Amino acid sequence: MNDRQWGPLEIHPSDVGAEATPEGLVAHLRSAAVDEQLVAEKALVYRGFNVTEDTLDGVMDLLLPNRLAYVHGNSPRTKVGKNVYTSTEYPPEFTISMHNELSYASAWPTRLMFFCHTAAATGGATPVVDAELWxxxxxxxxxxxxxxxxxxxxxxxxxxxxxxxxxxxxxxxxxxxxxxxxxxxxxxxxxxxxxxxxxxxxxxxxxxxxxxxxxxxxxxxxxxxxxxxxxxxxxxxxxxxxxxxxxxxxxxxxxxxxxxxxxxxxxRALDAAVDVDWRTGDVLLIDNVLVGHGRRPYTGSRRVLVAMSD
The missing domain is CATH 3.60.130.10 (Clavaminate synthase-like)
Known part of the structure; x- marks a missing residue:
């Protein structure tokens, strides 16, 4: 497959024979080879499982085995749970350029998980880019x-x-x-x-x-x-x-x-990026070395949470 056609793999309940519920996603993750799949696909979107903030912990426990604090992070964000944060709180009219989380630091997370609590009225996609292509x-x-x-x-x-x-x-x-x-x-x-x-x-x-x-x-x-x-x-x-x-x-x-x-x-990274257009309840998992991410401008309310793991 041509690198320019790369995009995150979307996983729906019907694709894996799971219920369209948070419990269905948890059951799938317990039997899935997530580590190998993430390396092969670079980014995964779990869509249609109706995950909520209240049911997120069970999903995170399986996707992020060692949830990390955002220590030495340089972007403004708010801690909302056990090593769970709001995504970068820059004004909505600005684009956040592509980057690998904490790549300027001595240690960085190997994977990031994003959860869409509230999708923006317009815009607000999380663009992702193949870092080898970049x-x-x-x-x-x-x-x-x-x-x-x-x-x-x-x-x-x-x-x-x-x-x-x-x-x-x-x-x-x-x-x-x-x-x-x-x-x-x-x-x-x-x-x-x-x-x-x-x-x-x-x-x-x-x-x-x-x-x-x-x-x-x-x-x-x-x-x-x-x-x-x-x-x-x-x-x-x-x-x-x-x-x-x-x-x-x-x-x-x-x-x-x-x-x-x-x-x-x-x-060049922004031009090559593929947008993940959020739907409420979506979960995005990315390999933080193989994939850079950012944020498109948006209007209306938008709440996307992020957590990370080594």
Whole structure:
């Protein structure tokens, strides 16, 4: 099958001889080879099982065997249960570009699960992109420039400032817990007068641990001011240097990443992405290395929850 025709595999009750209920989905998952199927298909949509927020735990227990906290996460979201969060709470008129969750961090989830509690009135799809295709769509010049990796920098305030606080980022207000986490992450860090500065070098690509497939695996465009849009980038540049922004990125040696490189990375992934158009009760499971994800703009109310597992 041509890579450009790839899309998540939809699984309906009638496909697997299950009842169209949350209990039917749980019964199916207990007998299904989910691990192997997810690696083969990269993303799975369970549709028509009428899952609700109240019945979600039973599904998550089987899809996410070791549910993780969103520690060191950089996007705004609200914790609504045991390591269950709202999807990124950016204003609905904005697109969230494609990314692999926590690819800038020293550890990342191997899989993500999304649950649609309320579908948007219009728009609001979760686009997904084959991360191998994403890598192959980039110009040779861009791939070669990124070959030695990227350096991410976060300036996390102490409760007042732009971006996220270090307390929200690490889900604790205890400095010793943050320090212990960072000491094992390979990051360089220091406490500042108004918060915490964290910097770490990460690879730009990754090999999938099962298939060996090389994929694009970084969030340079989301950390780069060029991705904010011309007006926002200019406004921020007028009040602070790049190194003092809430987050920034450079090549591993500290040299700047050209604007046109990150725009190419962002736009080619969005153009190649396949939209998962939500229906209330849908569950989407993705391999977080093989697949990048994002969000399309929307109108009306939209509530999509996310959880993750190693």
């Amino acid at each position: 890598l192959n769509l980039l110009d040779d010049e861009v791939r070669e420039a990124y070959a030695k990796g990227v350096r991410y920098t976060q300036n996390l305030h102490d409760g007042l400032g732009l971006g996220k606080s270090w307390q929200d980022t690490f889900e604790t207000d205890k400095r010793d817990e943050v320090e212990a986490f960072l000491d094992t992450s390979g990051a360089t860090w220091k406490w500042t007068g108004d918060g915490l500065r964290v910097s770490q070098v990460r690879p730009s690509t990754l090999e999938h641990p099962v298939t060996g497939t090389e994929v694009w695996f970084n969030q340079s465009d989301q950390f780069h001011p060029a991705s904010l849009g011309d007006d926002t980038a200019k406004a921020l540049a007028a009040i602070m240097p790049v190194e003092e922004m809430p987050q920034s990125v450079a090549f591993a040696d500290g040299s700047p990443i050209p604007d046109e490189y990150v725009i190419q990375v962002r736009d």
